[in-house]
Amino acid sequence: MKSRQPPHGGAATAAAQRTRNRQRLGGRGVGLSLMSFANAKSTDTGYNPAIIKKQREFYKNAKIVKKYKKTVKQRNQQEEKHLPDELVHENTPADAKNEKKKKKRRKEVRLQSLREEYEKRQEEKERERKEREAAIQARKEERARAKAGRKALREKMFKRTSSGQPVMRYRIEHVLQNILQSPPN
DSSP states (O other): OOOOOOOTTSHHHHHHHHHHHHHHTTSSSSOOOHHHHHHTTOOOOOOOHHHHHHHHHHHHHHHHHHHHHHHHHHHHHHHHHHSOHHHHHOOOHHHHHHHHHHHHHHHHHHHHHHHHHHHHHHHHHHHHHHHHHHHHHHHHHHHHHHHHHHHHHHHHHHOBOTTSOBOHHHHHHHHHHHHHHSOOO
């Protein structure tokens, strides 16, 4: 009789795979050696989503900065083309002083506007805070009034006659009030 050979990828390859795994994990079925245990998961795949995200963000920012520098450079070149040569190359001490004064003035104006904007924001925040406090206070007062009304109604409803029967006067008044307050159908 002919012995059949398993087709490619059959039992023979599974057995070979088992022996390779056994060899890789330390040999004869004794268990893992210390070295194979230590190195079993030490292969680094190089996949770290956090690092990839940081790199992507870094390159994106670098691209934006490069584009910005390029546009600034182009603007400077265009301005130099439009200015006469005497103004571009001539820098007198009086011009330098005027420039410093202008810069100082601009800085003062900028600081003043920032201070005004800050004060506006603070006033707005203060106004909003006062409005919130007023609303909270109004709600507290409303709750206190409602609680006092409920307490008075409760005391009236629990009143009893000398024989221990409930006083019907207050109960009838309460039912009448509910009827008058309810919308007609």
